[in-house]
Amino acid sequence: xxxxxxxxxxxxxxxxxxxxxxxxxxxxxxxxxxxxxxxxxxxxxxxxxxxxxxxxxxxxxxxxxxxxxxxxxxxxxxxxxxxxxxxxxxxxxxxxxxxxxxxxxxxxxxxxxxxxxxxxxxxxxxxxxxxxxxxxxxxxxxxxxxxxxxxxxxxxxxxxxxxxxxxxxxxxxxxxxxxxxxxxxxxxxxxxxxxxxxxxxxxxxxxxxxxxxxxxxxxxxxxxxxxxxxxxxxxxxxxxxxxxxxxxxxxxxxxxxxxxxxxxxxxxxxxxxxxxxxxxxxxxxxxxxxxxxxxxxxxxxxxxxxxxxxxxxxxxxxxxxxxxxxxxxxxxxxxxxxxxxxxxxxxxxxxxxxxxxxxxxxxxxxxxxxxxxxxxxxxxxxxxxxxxxxxxxxxxxxxxxxxxxxxxxxxxxxxxxxxxxxxxxxxxxxxxxxxxxxxxxxxxxxxxxxxxxxxxxxxxxxxxxxxxxxxxxxxxxxxxxxxxxxxx
Amino acid sequence: xxxxxxxxxxxxxxxxxxxxxxxxxxxxxxxxxxxxxxxxxxxxxxxxxxxxxxxxxxxxxxxxxxxxxxxxxxxxxxxxxxxxxxxxxxxxxxxxxxxxxxxxxxxxxxxxxxxxxxxxxxxxxxxxxxxxxxxxxxxxxxxxxxxxxxxxxxxxxxxxxxxxxxxxxxxxxxxxxxxxxxxxxxxxxxxxxxxxxxxxxxxxxxxxxxxxxxxxxxxxxxxxxxxxxxxxxxxxxxxxxxxxxxxxxxxxxxxxxxxxxxxxxxxxxxxxxxxxxxxxxxxxxxxxxxxxxxxxxxxxxxxxxxxxxxxxxxxxxxxxxxxxxxxxxxxxxxxxxxxxxxxxxxxxxxxxxxxxxxxxxxxxxxxxxxxxxxxxxxxxxxxxxxxxxxxxxxxxxxxxxxxxxxxxxxxxxxxxxxxxxxxxxxxxxxxxxxxxxxxxxxxxxxxxxxxxxxxxxxxxxxxxxxxxxxxxxxxxxxxxxxxxxxxx
Numbered sequence: 001x002x003x004x005x006x007x008x009x010x011x012x013x014x015x016x017x018x019x020x021x022x023x024x025x026x027x028x029x030x031x032x033x034x035x036x037x038x039x040x041x042x043x044x045x046x047x048x049x050x051x052x053x054x055x056x057x058x059x060x061x062x063x064x065x066x067x068x069x070x071x072x073x074x075x076x077x078x079x080x081x082x083x084x085x086x087x088x089x090x091x092x093x094x095x096x097x098x099x100x101x102x103x104x105x106x107x108x109x110x111x112x113x114x115x116x117x118x119x120x121x122x123x124x125x126x127x128x129x130x131x132x133x134x135x136x137x138x139x140x141x142x143x144x145x146x147x148x149x150x151x152x153x154x155x156x157x158x159x160x161x162x163x164x165x166x167x168x169x170x171x172x173x174x175x176x177x178x179x180x181x182x183x184x185x186x187x188x189x190x191x192x193x194x195x196x197x198x199x200x201x202x203x204x205x206x207x208x209x210x211x212x213x214x215x216x217x218x219x220x221x222x223x224x225x226x227x228x229x230x231x232x233x234x235x236x237x238x239x240x241x242x243x244x245x246x247x248x249x250x251x252x253x254x255x256x257x258x259x260x261x262x263x264x265x266x267x268x269x270x271x272x273x274x275x276x277x278x279x280x281x282x283x284x285x286x287x288x289x290x291x292x293x294x295x296x297x298x299x300x301x302x303x304x305x306x307x308x309x310x311x312x313x314x315x316x317x318x319x320x321x322x323x324x325x326x327x328x329x330x331x332x333x334x335x336x337x338x339x340x341x342x343x344x345x346x347x348x349x350x351x352x353x354x355x356x357x358x359x360x361x362x363x364x365x366x367x368x369x370x371x372x373x374x375x376x377x378x379x380x381x382x383x384x385x386x387x388x389x390x391x392x393x394x395x396x397x398x399x400x401x402x403x404x405x406x407x408x409x410x411x412x413x414x415x416x417x418x419x420x421x422x423x424x425x426x427x428x429x430x431x432x433x434x435x436x437x438x439x440x441x442x443x444x445x446x447x448x449x450x451x452x453x454x455x456x457x458x459x460x461x462x463x464x465x466x467x468x469x470x471x472x473x474x475x476x477x478x479x480x481x482x483x484x485x486x487x488x
Numbered sequence: 489x490x491x492x493x494x495x496x497x498x499x500x501x502x503x504x505x506x507x508x509x510x511x512x513x514x515x516x517x518x519x520x521x522x523x524x525x526x527x528x529x530x531x532x533x534x535x536x537x538x539x540x541x542x543x544x545x546x547x548x549x550x551x552x553x554x555x556x557x558x559x560x561x562x563x564x565x566x567x568x569x570x571x572x573x574x575x576x577x578x579x580x581x582x583x584x585x586x587x588x589x590x591x592x593x594x595x596x597x598x599x600x601x602x603x604x605x606x607x608x609x610x611x612x613x614x615x616x617x618x619x620x621x622x623x624x625x626x627x628x629x630x631x632x633x634x635x636x637x638x639x640x641x642x643x644x645x646x647x648x649x650x651x652x653x654x655x656x657x658x659x660x661x662x663x664x665x666x667x668x669x670x671x672x673x674x675x676x677x678x679x680x681x682x683x684x685x686x687x688x689x690x691x692x693x694x695x696x697x698x699x700x701x702x703x704x705x706x707x708x709x710x711x712x713x714x715x716x717x718x719x720x721x722x723x724x725x726x727x728x729x730x731x732x733x734x735x736x737x738x739x740x741x742x743x744x745x746x747x748x749x750x751x752x753x754x755x756x757x758x759x760x761x762x763x764x765x766x767x768x769x770x771x772x773x774x775x776x777x778x779x780x781x782x783x784x785x786x787x788x789x790x791x792x793x794x795x796x797x798x799x800x801x802x803x804x805x806x807x808x809x810x811x812x813x814x815x816x817x818x819x820x821x822x823x824x825x826x827x828x829x830x831x832x833x834x835x836x837x838x839x840x841x842x843x844x845x846x847x848x849x850x851x852x853x854x855x856x857x858x859x860x861x862x863x864x865x866x867x868x869x870x871x872x873x874x875x876x877x878x879x880x881x882x883x884x885x886x887x888x889x890x891x892x893x894x895x896x897x898x899x900x901x902x903x904x905x906x907x908x909x910x911x912x913x914x915x916x917x918x919x920x921x922x923x924x925x926x927x928x929x930x931x932x933x934x935x936x937x938x939x940x941x942x943x944x945x946x947x948x949x950x951x952x953x954x955x956x957x958x959x960x961x962x963x964x965x966x967x968x969x970x971x972x973x974x975x976x
Contacts, residue, residue: 093750096749096752099605100606103588119588224724228685228733229719235715239754241713241752241755259585262583264728264729267727270723270724280679
């Protein structure tokens, strides 16, 4: 055994620099293999291809229809954040984190507090997801805006950017997280990851990195640092931690971009390396989803917004129930039974037959349909403790059955109501309201925003805020939006 | 399609509280199944069993030998943190995060800066791991102290605790992360997770939660919030992001405990649920490793400390090379070739044949053995850019070959040196220095600490700090250690 003495350890004093040589070496190797779309572990240029696209994409590159959908995404997200801002979940998060927060750099939307950029991104991300009312990229069930918009709007108050650049970063952040999600969906989600937090962190990092004007090397590192910080397991659905996933993904992505901006090194193949994100966090992957048609297709253009305050998979059933209720003026006492034919995810995500409280009700297709039939709506009130425990609703939900129908896709449902007089009323929902094929109108989105903001912000402020959001690309400073969304 | 109007969304205003009913409900169900050790997905009481143990364990419960090993763990960790504190990695992390840091609550060891608890835990965790010189739990290759000690010593400056309670929390945090690691090793690590960050977050949460005096409900939530924040992929080895894993795990665990202390709800089965940590992040799991013999065995008692500043899997080869060098007074010019027979992990982790810089050298068994033969040591100096590019070392490392030998276990190596005069010198290292069966002495650890601290802290301060560390259990306030480890 060699004797250990001081001299031997003197070496520890030498502060070895991490030069970029080793990393640059790998990069050169990677550049040899221009094989976007390679689905095997040998793929090499995935992260770099994505990084280059993000760095090169200009605000004017995206067609107006795409930017319009990004504005709708922004509007819907901020309404949800303002609406959720007074929830106990947000109170608890602020109570826990404020003692460690830094300078009052960024607003908490719908509230008076100001927090440092990182903590504000966390809290606003939580607010925006707490009602499960935010946007959904249906191909992956990612809620795209939470991680991305929460990161970059908090950042905009610290690092000024124009409204055009801001909206472009939102488009690109959504593009990055959804493309990475597309590459691993459904295996990654089926395994148990809450994809909004596990893939969302990349969107936040890319969007923040774009606004921070990272160079290519730094953007690669930012995506690498994002890769090691996935957040979220499906086990947490029904608890406050679900909304934490969206907020922490925003904060982690921001952290990745900030570290990279200070030359904190990482892998340049964080997504596709043998021990990178896609191989470690998913059993299957298709890198073509990430690298092909960049700048030609836009994931934000297929973003959707919820008319109902619960998981998207229940929406077709709710839509059908409300249609039948309105068409036939059905009252609860008339109903003998309700039979649903639905997609398998309805069972996996919302199979709770006896929810005990409001949040549990969001994960119960039985409750959602019963409440919609009784009250004619499925807003936050229908997912309150009061409604979930309401005797009429409870009695009705016990007469709701759901059957898996392999022919029914995610935005569809068959709703069949058998009345006590023997009649059976059927409705097939081909595309639920709020889906890509049956989208909410701009007016619908404004109404949703106003309802969410009511009681949080004065009506006049809400109106001004909505107008400001539609005009985001004209703003000299995107931070105007954050300031306009804070409580006075 | 139902018309969307304001009235429908008025529900969104209702601030539904998350009561604990639903969660308590699950808990009651879980309590029915007292099956510690169940390895299937049906296991229910894993998280609760662990949480109860942590909450009930008193400082005097652990035998003196266990607490002694915890003191050695603490000493070794703090030496590494002080030694690494001036590294460029730490400079970059502070530059990136300081603009968002809060009140100057906690020290950065070896430096003058003070940061908020969360940011300090991140930075100190990075410092402690940057040299790859910290402690190793050989069963899992977890570096246990980084996530746990970085979290609780930063916390101790904000939330005063006695030295006895502090050391007990360290013992328990190490217990939690290593038991969880044992349950999923090697599948989890083989998949590509950097287990120090992915399992370490639980140790940080448990130890911080213990010091914060969480109740059982809160401790379950803390472990649930930890479960959704695993950090670290093996792809990042060789970059600054590797050390980020240890620091971020500390920060994430602290965050989990702080949120839980404010009743931020989560799953009560974060570890064992169908979509919990162990099922999602590993293809195999043995819950008996987590739940059996709690309070009877202690993982910290098998912790080890590195005599060499690189990955532990290379240590047997270095040890053998230095033994032969010293025994036969070998000089580089005498050596024809070096042949190693080693464990498979040596190839997986340190198979870099042509490292370009110091950090790359840490992941090259070829470089490590060559440098050890040339310079008679394997401290930080032997993993500097200078040594990795030294012509003599480069020439020698090209004459080193390594062969996988299935009969060789992790702490063993055969080293065979063929000299130009035809002689072949053999050394079989049965237990490398620093391994459980051949541990570093207390004096070795002090020497290592002093060498690491040299040039960072004055020698007299270092001596006082070491004495303070050995007496940690006598301290009225564990924060004294943090203050004594800061630069004046």
